[in-house]
Amino acid sequence: MAACRALKAVLVDLSGTLHIEDAAVPGAQEALKRFVTNTTKESKQDLLERLRKLEFDISEDEIFTSLTAARSLLERKQVRPMLLVDDRALPDFKGIQTSDPNAVVMGLAPEHFHYQILNQAFRLLLDGAPLIAIHKARYYKRKDGLALGPGPFVTALEYATDTKATVVGKPEKTFFLEALRGTGCEPEEAVMIGDDCRDDVGGAQDVGMLGILVKTGKYRASDEEKINPPPYLTCESFPHAVDHILQHLL
Numbered sequence: 001m002a003a004c005r006a007l008k009a010v011l012v013d014l015s016g017t018l019h020i021e022d023a024a025v026p027g028a029q030e031a032l033k034r035f036v037t038n039t040t041k042e043s044k045q046d047l048l049e050r051l052r053k054l055e056f057d058i059s060e061d062e063i064f065t066s067l068t069a070a071r072s073l074l075e076r077k078q079v080r081p082m083l084l085v086d087d088r089a090l091p092d093f094k095g096i097q098t099s100d101p102n103a104v105v106m107g108l109a110p111e112h113f114h115y116q117i118l119n120q121a122f123r124l125l126l127d128g129a130p131l132i133a134i135h136k137a138r139y140y141k142r143k144d145g146l147a148l149g150p151g152p153f154v155t156a157l158e159y160a161t162d163t164k165a166t167v168v169g170k171p172e173k174t175f176f177l178e179a180l181r182g183t184g185c186e187p188e189e190a191v192m193i194g195d196d197c198r199d200d201v202g203g204a205q206d207v208g209m210l211g212i213l214v215k216t217g218k219y220r221a222s223d224e225e226k227i228n229p230p231p232y233l234t235c236e237s238f239p240h241a242v243d244h245i246l247q248h249l250l
Helices: 044-053 066-077 087-093 115-126 151-161 173-181 197-206 238-249
Strands: 009-013 035-037 063-065 081-084 103-106 131-133 139-142 145-148 190-194 210-214 233-235
Touching (some): 009 173, 044 087, 066 131, 066 173, 081 087, 115 151, 131 151, 173 197, 190 197, 190 238, 197 210, 210 238, 233 238
Parallel strands (some): 190 210, 210 233
Antiparallel strands (some): 139 145
C-alpha cells in the first residue's frame, strides 16, 4: 500500500496501544491524536480521567468511542435497548429509555454474560428485536493475559436466532468515517495506529487509510499476515509508530 497523501490526521487506538488497563505503554504519553476506541468497559468521562491520571495530555473532544456511535444509532432508531454493557459504561446512555426493551445492545460485560441474561436477550431477538453489537472483538488484553471479548457472545446469539447483528464500532467503515468527520480530512489523508490487525488496521485500510500495527496489547506473532492487504507498517510500539510518521509521512 502506498503512503497516503499529505498526512493530516492520526487516529490512535487506546486499549493495548496507549495503555493496558491502568498502565501506560512506555513512551506513549507523547501522542499524536485523535483517539478512537472500542472499549465498552467504562464511560467516556471515566476513560478520560483514567488517561489523564496516566499523564496523557488529552481532551474529551479528542476521544471517539464505540459507545458514542451506539448511542447515536439508538437515538436514530428510537428503540428501547436491553443494555449488555459494563455498569461503568451506563452513563454514556443516560436518558435512553430502557424499560420494556425492544432491542439488544451488546458490549463487553463479563458480569452479565451468564445463561439467564443471555437467554433473556435470546428471547427478545426471537420476538424480532434487533441485535446491536458495539463491537465484535474476539479478545482483548488484560494484565493477566488475553480474555474473551464480546464477539464470541454476539456470534452465539446470531447463531441461535438466525439473525445478524448491526455492528457500530471498529472495524465498521462508518465508525472510521464518523471519527474522521471532526478532523476535516479524507481517509487518504489519515493513518490509524492500533494493536488489532483486523479491527484497527484492517478496518482503517478498508476505508482508504494507512494502518500501522503495533506489537503491544493483544498483538500476537504473525498477526500482520492475517489481513490482506497487510499493514502499511508493523512496529514494536506506539512511540516507534510516531517516529515513523514524523520522519516519513509529514
